[in-house]
Amino acid sequence: MSRMGPFDDSHLPPATSLLEATPQRHRQNVGLLGINTHATSVTPRSPLSTPAAVRTVLTYFSTWSCSDRVDLGDTLSIVDYGDVVEPDDEGGSERIAEAVARFHHDLKLRIILGGDNAATWHALRAIAGDELSSYGLVTLDAHYDLRDGQTNCSHVRQLLEAGVEGNRVVQVGLADFSNSEYYARRAHEAGITVITRDQLRRQPIEEAAARAMEIAGDGGRRVYVDIDLNAADLAVAPGCHAAAPGGFSADEMRRFVRTITVDPRVSAIDITEIDVDRDSHDQRTVRLAALLVLEALAGVRRRQS
Numbered sequence: 001m002s003r004m005g006p007f008d009d010s011h012l013p014p015a016t017s018l019l020e021a022t023p024q025r026h027r028q029n030v031g032l033l034g035i036n037t038h039a040t041s042v043t044p045r046s047p048l049s050t051p052a053a054v055r056t057v058l059t060y061f062s063t064w065s066c067s068d069r070v071d072l073g074d075t076l077s078i079v080d081y082g083d084v085v086e087p088d089d090e091g092g093s094e095r096i097a098e099a100v101a102r103f104h105h106d107l108k109l110r111i112i113l114g115g116d117n118a119a120t121w122h123a124l125r126a127i128a129g130d131e132l133s134s135y136g137l138v139t140l141d142a143h144y145d146l147r148d149g150q151t152n153c154s155h156v157r158q159l160l161e162a163g164v165e166g167n168r169v170v171q172v173g174l175a176d177f178s179n180s181e182y183y184a185r186r187a188h189e190a191g192i193t194v195i196t197r198d199q200l201r202r203q204p205i206e207e208a209a210a211r212a213m214e215i216a217g218d219g220g221r222r223v224y225v226d227i228d229l230n231a232a233d234l235a236v237a238p239g240c241h242a243a244a245p246g247g248f249s250a251d252e253m254r255r256f257v258r259t260i261t262v263d264p265r266v267s268a269i270d271i272t273e274i275d276v277d278r279d280s281h282d283q284r285t286v287r288l289a290a291l292l293v294l295e296a297l298a299g300v301r302r303r304q305s
Contacts, residue, residue, distance in 0.1 A: 136216025261299025
């Protein structure tokens with residue numbers, strides 16, 4: 001006798017059922033694009049595709065939100081725009097810009113799957129075009145990412161130099177023993193708002209998300225959110241090179257994403273810093289990333305309420 005899989009049941013649709021090739025009428029459409037950057041990482045990593053792995057593990061989850069008592073499939077679709085080919089190679093920036101240009105204008109949210117954090121620099125620059133100064137930036141990250149050069153640790157500095165205003169940047173989750181006084185001073189001089197991991201031991205993650213949006217989205221400006229898995233505890237994100245003990249729990253990461261994506265000013269969000277080859281045998285890092293995708297959809301769904 002053959003055994004049924006967990007979603008071999010017409011009454012239990014898998015999350016992959018949300019994926020569509022084109023926008024669906026009478027639904028809210030969320031775009032999904034893979035930008036698997038890896039070559040400029042300061043820590044050598046595998047080129048294995050994180051976006052492909054995340055799409056695969058979506059099969060392990062359903063479309064039903066118990067907490068909201070809604071099925072995401074009733075009102076939402078994920079329009080899958082595929083992956084950018086060799087985003088780190090010559091012409092990669094142009095290919096990313098071309099891929100972003102294919103986004104339909106009425107998407108409720110754009111989800112970027114990295115890759116390392118170089119994907120953030122490429123994606124926001126491509127999405128904003130000549131209007132970078134009109135965007136706010138929120139990062140959930142253990143690091144300032146203000147280093148010189150062009151690596152996965154320099155994207156915030158690059159975005160500031162390209163036009164993002166420092167007083168509209170909020171960095172949430174900065175961790176002890178992961179940064180330096182030099183970069184703390186650079187963040188302060190740029191006008192960046194920092195909410196440390198230590199502060200969040202005494203403040204609900206939802207309050208931090210609200211404060212971040214108040215600053216980054218001031219005046220109704222659009223906001224790009226960068227979710228770096230190195231903000232998570234190493235136990236829940238072994239596939240992230242820079243994750244450390246004492247980071248956010250998987251639940252905190254999920255709550256932050258669902259809370260912040262409720263705000264319609266959030267026009268794009270990325271999920272970065274996963275090395276598929278480094279992940280645990282049970283794929284817990286990739287599974288967390290897939291759940292963050294679903295939490296983002298749940299946040300968009302709450303905008304209707």
